[in-house]
Amino acid sequence: MDKNELRNKLVLIATRLFAERGLNGVSIRELSKAAGVSISMISYHFGGKEGLYSSVLQEQFSCFGHIEEINNADVEVLTKIEAYIRWIIVRYRNNPYLLRFYTSELTNPTQFFSLIVQPAIEKVFQILMQIVEEGILNNKFRRDLNPADTAFAIAGIVNYYFLSTSATQEIISHLPDRDEELIRHCMDIFTKGILHN
C-alpha cells in the first residue's frame, strides 16, 4: 500500500467509525486494524487521532462550498429554494455519515468546530437568507417575512426529516423513492401554507 492509498483508506475507515461512535468512542488501535495498517501510521500521517478526525471533518464539509451556485443561478426565487432542498437531500443521500458529524459538532463541538463546521453552516444559512430577501424585494414573498426565521423553516424541515429517521422510519418511509413527494410537500407548505381555502 503506497502513501496516498494508505491515507485515503484511513480517512475512509475513520469516517464510518467516528460517525458511528464519535471521536472518543473509537481507538486508534481499532482504526488501524480496520484499515489493515500499523497503529503508528496514524501518528505519522495525521499527527494523532485528532488530526485524523480533523481530516475526516474537512472532507465531510467540503461539499458545503458548492452552495453558492444555487444562489448565483439565474432562476426564479422559488426555484432556488427548491434547488436548496434538492441539494441538501442529495448531500445526505450521497453521504450517510454527514448528518452525524453535523449534529455531533453542533451539540458537542470539538476544537475543530469553529474552523471547519461553523463557517460552513453559517454560509449556507446566509445564502438561504439572501434568497428570502431577494424574494421579498421582488415582491414575490410577504413583506413581513423574517429572513432568518424563514431560513430556519426551510433548513429545518429537511434536516429534521433526516435527523429523525431512526425514530420515525417505522411510521413513514425514509427511502429515496419518496424524496420527490417530500420535496413537493415542502414547497406546497411554503407556497400555500397548510390551511384549506
Added chain:
Amino acid sequence: MDKNELRNKLVLIATRLFAERGLNGVSIRELSKAAGVSISMISYHFGGKEGLYSSVLQEQFSCFGHIEEINNADVEVLTKIEAYIRWIIVRYRNNPYLLRFYTSELTNPTQFFSLIVQPAIEKVFQILMQIVEEGILNNKFRRDLNPADTAFAIAGIVNYYFLSTSATQEIISHLPDRDEELIRHCMDIFTKGILHN
C-alpha cells in the same frame, strides 16, 4: 451526604458532563470527583457508567410523557399546533442539555435508544400527525396534506432553530426574548405560506 442526595448529585453532574462531551468523553473518575463522592459509588448505585447514563437519559426524556395533554385539550386545531411549538420551546429553555441527548441518541444511538429515546420521539410524532389528521377531517387543513411530512415541518422548524444555535447565533439572536416572534413567524408560515398575495 445521604443515599438519595448522593444519587441526585451524581445524576445532576453527569447530565451536564455527558451532554457536553458524550458518554465516551467522560470518565467515572471525573464524574465522581465533580460530584465530590468516591469513584466506587457509581458502580455501587448505578452498576457502572452506562447505568448512570441510562438514569440521566430516563430523566431527560421523562418530560415527553406530558405531550398527550396538548392533543386532549378541547381547543381549535391551529391552537394545538401553537401549543406544541410552545411546549417544545419551554422544554429546551428549561433544560439546555436535552437537545444534546436528543441528537446524540438519534445519530449515535447507545444501547438505551430503543428503550428510552425512540418511543418518546415516536409518540410526539404520532401526536403531531393526529393533530394534522384532525385538521384535515375538520376541513380546516388542505385535504392533500401528508400528515407525516407536515409533522416533519412543524417539528423541524423549532428543533432546527435550537440545533443550529451555535452556528447561527451571530446572525440572529437565539435569546428567549425573541421566542414570541419565532412562534408568530412559524404560525404565519403554516397559515399563510411565504408568498405575497
Added chain:
DNA sequence: GTCTATATTGCGATAGAC
C-alpha cells in the same frame, strides 16, 4: 453506605528495526 487502595485492561504515542 461510603471510603481507599488496587487489580486489570486498554489507551495514545513513539523508539528503533527494516
Added chain:
DNA sequence: GTCTATCGCAATATAGAC
C-alpha cells in the same frame, strides 16, 4: 514509509476496611 514492541498513563471495576 511502514512495521513491531513497548512505555507511561488513564480507564473501569472491585476487594476490603470502616
